[in-house]
Amino acid sequence: MDAARERIRFQNVSMQFPTAGGPLDVVSDMSFTVGQGEFVALVGPSGCGKTTLMNMAAGFVKPTSGRVTLDGKEITGPGPDRGVMFQEYGVFPWLTVEQNIAFGLELKASKVSPGERGAIVERYLKLMGLNDFRKAYPKKLSGGMRQRLALARAYAVHPEFVLMDEPFGALDAQTRSAMHDLLLEILHAEGKTVMLITHSVEEAVYLASKVLVISARPSRIREVIDIPFPYPRQRALQETPEFNALRARIHGSVMLEYAAQEAQARSRAQG
Amino acid sequence: MAKGNRRGGMFSDFGWALLPFVFLLSFWVLLRESGLINPTLLPSPLSVFKVFWTNLTQGELLANIRMSVQRVVLGLLLGMLVAVPVGFLVGWYKPVRRFVDPLINFFRALPPIALIPLVIVYLGIGEVAKIAILFYASFFAAVIVMYEGMTQISPVYIRVARTLGATDFEIFTKVMLPMTVPHMLTALRVALGVAWATLVASELVAAQQGLGAMIQNASAFFDLGTIYLGIICIGALALGMDLLLRRISKRLVAWQDKVEG
Numbered sequence: 001m002d003a004a005r006e007r008i009r010f011q012n013v014s015m016q017f018p019t020a021g022g023p024l025d026v027v028s029d030m031s032f033t034v035g036q037g038e039f040v041a042l043v044g045p046s047g048c049g050k051t052t053l054m055n056m057a058a059g060f061v062k063p064t065s066g067r068v069t070l071d072g073k074e075i076t077g078p079g080p081d082r083g084v085m086f087q088e089y090g091v092f093p094w095l096t097v098e099q100n101i102a103f104g105l106e107l108k109a110s111k112v113s114p115g116e117r118g119a120i121v122e123r124y125l126k127l128m129g130l131n132d133f134r135k136a137y138p139k140k141l142s143g144g145m146r147q148r149l150a151l152a153r154a155y156a157v158h159p160e161f162v163l164m165d166e167p168f169g170a171l172d173a174q175t176r177s178a179m180h181d182l183l184l185e186i187l188h189a190e191g192k193t194v195m196l197i198t199h200s201v202e203e204a205v206y207l208a209s210k211v212l213v214i215s216a217r218p219s220r221i222r223e224v225i226d227i228p229f230p231y232p233r234q235r236a237l238q239e240t241p242e243f244n245a246l247r248a249r250i251h252g253s254v255m256l257e258y259a260a261q262e263a264q265a266r267s268r269a270q271g
Numbered sequence: 272m273a274k275g276n277r278r279g280g281m282f283s284d285f286g287w288a289l290l291p292f293v294f295l296l297s298f299w300v301l302l303r304e305s306g307l308i309n310p311t312l313l314p315s316p317l318s319v320f321k322v323f324w325t326n327l328t329q330g331e332l333l334a335n336i337r338m339s340v341q342r343v344v345l346g347l348l349l350g351m352l353v354a355v356p357v358g359f360l361v362g363w364y365k366p367v368r369r370f371v372d373p374l375i376n377f378f379r380a381l382p383p384i385a386l387i388p389l390v391i392v393y394l395g396i397g398e399v400a401k402i403a404i405l406f407y408a409s410f411f412a413a414v415i416v417m418y419e420g421m422t423q424i425s426p427v428y429i430r431v432a433r434t435l436g437a438t439d440f441e442i443f444t445k446v447m448l449p450m451t452v453p454h455m456l457t458a459l460r461v462a463l464g465v466a467w468a469t470l471v472a473s474e475l476v477a478a479q480q481g482l483g484a485m486i487q488n489a490s491a492f493f494d495l496g497t498i499y500l501g502i503i504c505i506g507a508l509a510l511g512m513d514l515l516l517r518r519i520s521k522r523l524v525a526w527q528d529k530v531e532g
Contacts, residue, residue: 080436090431094449094526109436137526
């Protein structure tokens with residue numbers, strides 16, 4: 001795991017947004033890498049620019065300075081090699097469940113032959129527990145099911161990377177927990193390189209192999225913590241003292257940044 | 272349960288559409304019987320029905336209806352044909368919207384009747400002139416619904432499609448088009464109403480036939496029964512076509528997040 005081949009690299013990345021009160025530094029001189037097969041979680045206070053980092057990896061925005069590279073080549077736009085899970089799942093409401101899953105497979109960019117499509121759709125319908133809803137439109141689905149559908153659609157095109165931006169934020173605790181285990185199961189079976197943005201420390205420690213604690217704005221890396229628990233992980237892991245010690249440590253680190261963020265907001269409100 | 276509901280829904284759709292007219296009819300009868308209005312100024316429903324019957328069997332009612340429906344449908348289709356691409360363009364490109372929005376709101380507010388002299392000057396008094404007025408009215412009604420709808424489309428779907436590898440063309444055909452279908456249907460319904468409302472104005476342009484022409488001819492002879500007949504026919508045709516469109520919409524956009532009812 002330590003010697004993982006480097007895939008995505010953030011190299012001295014900075015990001016500024018123009019605002020009415022002058023340019024706002026959102027990300028400041030950030031460098032880190034995501035290695036082959038790694039599961040990297042970014043945790044930090046909300047509004048600290050985590051989503052911006054994911055948008056860079058996805059190819060939706062370019063940094064103001066610095067480089068984001070994939071296998072050494074600069075990322076210039078989105079592509080099917082990097083599957084993205086958005087906060088708002090973005091399930092297409094005008095397509096049925098199975099049509100949603102097949103969407104990426106029917107594009108010109110798809111490398112899948114028409115004969116294989118059906119089998120892939122079947123596989124993910126079963127895997128995500130959506131078989132009974134295959135002909136249903138998304139309006140009939142619960143939040144957890146939409147989430148699973150979005151995951152199925154992203155996975156169906158076989159991306160090498162999965163980029164997730166707070167994908168479980170809108171789910172209730174039970175559904176979220178079930179999604180965590182489903183995700184671990186699929187990752188175990190298919191082996192993907194993952195970048196996860198979250199504000200839940202527990203989620204980060206349970207899922208990731210490496211956790212980056214991001215500072216208050218402008219984003220810097222405050223701490224990098226390797227999570228030593230081997231995969232596949234079981235729910236029981238969350239009850240162990242090792243898990244809780246690690247969680248408490250990272251939580252403390254994140255809370256300091258929350259406090260800093262609060263102080264920033266206060267001084268802005270006064271200024 | 273669901274099946275029973277739908278069946279009941281279909282029956283009551285028609286029933287609910289009919290009910291207010293039963294009230295309207297009774298009000299009409301009561302008003303006439305009450306003596307509040309001079310009976311020569313308000314024909315009874317029965318006498319209007321007699322006018323309807325003679326017009327239907329001996330007169331030109333069917334020919335008039337056919338003519339008017341033809342004009343409305345033609346004006347409406349032409350209006351939609353232009354409104355849909357223009358709505359796309361205006362809704363999609365912000366600079367275009369900024370430029371075109373004031374123009375559209377300027378022209379949209381002009382009453383079609385005010386344009387009749389100009390239409391006659393430029394297009395004469397033939398069929399083209401009448402359809403041009405209907406085209407004008409339905410285009411401006413439809414285009415505004417189209418582009419207002421377009422601006423409400425969430426960009427997340429386009430982002431998702433891009434991450435799955437969609438090209439610009441695929442994003443247009445597989446994401447933008449299906450997302451705008453509901454707005455097209457709404458635009459069509461709004462424009463249909465506006466087109467019928469403009470029919471009489473368009474038939475002011477030297478029309479020999481059509482419901483609007485029928486009303487105008489009748490007014491020259493103070494033939495109130497025929498005037499009422501023409502008005503009722505226009506209303507009934509507009510209502511019927513709207514119900515039909517609504518049924519088609521329901522089927523086409525079954526995916527939409529609407530409470531059934």
